[in-house]
Amino acid sequence: MDKIEHIGIAVKSLRDASPLYERLLGYKSYKTEQVASENVITEFFKVGDSKIELLEASCDESAIHGFIQKRGEGIHHIAFAVDDIVKEMARLKSVGFQLLSDHPRIGADNKLVCFVHPKSSHGVLIELCQEIK
Numbered sequence: 001m002d003k004i005e006h007i008g009i010a011v012k013s014l015r016d017a018s019p020l021y022e023r024l025l026g027y028k029s030y031k032t033e034q035v036a037s038e039n040v041i042t043e044f045f046k047v048g049d050s051k052i053e054l055l056e057a058s059c060d061e062s063a064i065h066g067f068i069q070k071r072g073e074g075i076h077h078i079a080f081a082v083d084d085i086v087k088e089m090a091r092l093k094s095v096g097f098q099l100l101s102d103h104p105r106i107g108a109d110n111k112l113v114c115f116v117h118p119k120s121s122h123g124v125l126i127e128l129c130q131e132i133k
């Protein structure tokens with residue numbers, strides 16, 4: 001794993017949360033993106049080499065909606081950048097982690113992504129992401 005690529009934060013409303021992060025960081029987000037496959041709308045802020053990803057549910061079936069219902073707003077996942085996601089998925093499997101999918105999926109911000117089940121990582125949802133070149 002190379003670095004923490006971003007930290008995902010579940011919010012009820014980007015309209016409310018985005019201005020707060022603009023005030024916090026002192027600048028605007030660089031991208032808003034609807035990820036239909038995940039039922040989320042995301043907004044990204046650059047923070048040095050890493051990013052903050054705000055996540056709003058786009059419908060009640062969204063995992064973000066379920067997360068907020070259960071745990072409230074807050075940190076949802078930590079994403080690590082990897083060079084070869086397929087290789088890293090195989091490595092994590094071989095050392096006992098449970099992955100949420102067998103194959104990488106297309107995620108936000110031009111990335112292939114895969115998630116590690118929080119049950120196998122002390123309650124933290126971990127995302128692997130690889131830049132699509």
Ligand code: ZN
Binds near residue numbers: 006007008077
């Ligand atoms: Zn993410």
